[in-house]
Amino acid sequence: EDEQGQPFVGPSGQLQKKLLIQAGIDPKTIYFTNIVRCIPKGTDAGKLVRPPELEEIEKCAPFLEQELAAIKPTIIVPAGNVALKYFMGSKTANITAHRGLEIWSDKYNAKLMPIMHPAAILRNPKFEGVTVQDLVRIKKSSETKELTKAPEGDYTVVTDRVKLEELFNYLATEPEIAIDIETTGFDWVNDDIISIGFSWKERTGWCLPF
Numbered sequence: 001e002d003e004q005g006q007p008f009v010g011p012s013g014q015l016q017k018k019l020l021i022q023a024g025i026d027p028k029t030i031y032f033t034n035i036v037r038c039i040p041k042g043t044d045a046g047k048l049v050r051p052p053e054l055e056e057i058e059k060c061a062p063f064l065e066q067e068l069a070a071i072k073p074t075i076i077v078p079a080g081n082v083a084l085k086y087f088m089g090s091k092t093a094n095i096t097a098h099r100g101l102e103i104w105s106d107k108y109n110a111k112l113m114p115i116m117h118p119a120a121i122l123r124n125p126k127f128e129g130v131t132v133q134d135l136v137r138i139k140k141s142s143e144t145k146e147l148t149k150a151p152e153g154d155y156t157v158v159t160d161r162v163k164l165e166e167l168f169n170y171l172a173t174e175p176e177i178a179i180d181i182e183t184t185g186f187d188w189v190n191d192d193i194i195s196i197g198f199s200w201k202e203r204t205g206w207c208l209p210f
Contacts (some may be wrong), residue, residue: 001040008032010084012118016079019128023135035083036060036157041124051082061086063137073110075142080117087112097159097209100134104147113138126192127185153203167198167206174200 001010006117017027026194036052052060068076078084085093087105095114103112115134121127141148158164169175180197181188192210199205 001034002121007034008118012122015122016118019121022132025135025139026065031067031071031073033064033138035065035086037065057082057086068108073108074137074145075111075113076108078112078114083117084114095159100130100137101157102137102141102148106124111141123207124184124192126154127194130182130183132192153164153205155205155207157207157209163203164208167208170200170206171198176200 001007001013007013012031020027020030027068036056038164040050040052040056049064076087078087079100081095084095084098086099088103089107097117098114101114104110105113113134114125115138116127116131121131156163156167158167178199180199181193182195182197183191183193184192195207195209197205
């Protein structure tokens with residue numbers, strides 16, 4: 001990427017474009033960019049790259065903001081933790097808890113729909129399937145500027161300790177509970193668990209991401 005001066009042209013980018021095609025999205029219709037303007041070089045033995053430092057992100061931010069102001073995107077798709085934290089303005093945002101969600105950003109007047117970073121998928125190919133599913137939802141969401149109307153009901157994603165304790169209280173008191181386990185693929189015995197859903201009455205559900 002540094003040599004060509006273009007983002008997403010290395011192995012990660014090639015995988016990302018393959019997943020887009022699988023989701024029915026033409027990569028040529030997508031604007032690719034990076035949080036920083038060059039790849040941060042690794043300092044530890046065996047690591048060629050590293051996550052960018054906050055100072056590096058802040059210095060590169062004006063270039064990114066100029067791009068977004070010119071493009072005026074309907075949907076911004078942060079790939080991985082670094083991009084997610086930047087766009088949400090949060091130091092604690094986690095991609096496993098937010099991937100696949102549709103989040104409105106007043107700052108950018110656009111929807112945020114985070115996905116796993118393709119580099120993480122290269123390290124763990126089991127996330128390919130769920131990422132394609134996320135991209136399919138992104139394609140559908142891109143048809144409208146507004147947030148997708150949520151189905152009627154009370155649905156909660158556990159994103160902090162307070163909600164986790166509230167979920168545990170329900171699990172300890174409800175007499176009957178339905179459980180749905182989501183994995184990274186279709187081999188539920190060997191695949192990794194990415195979230196567990198709980199429900200104890202109609203149109204009520206809690207999601208515990210991993």
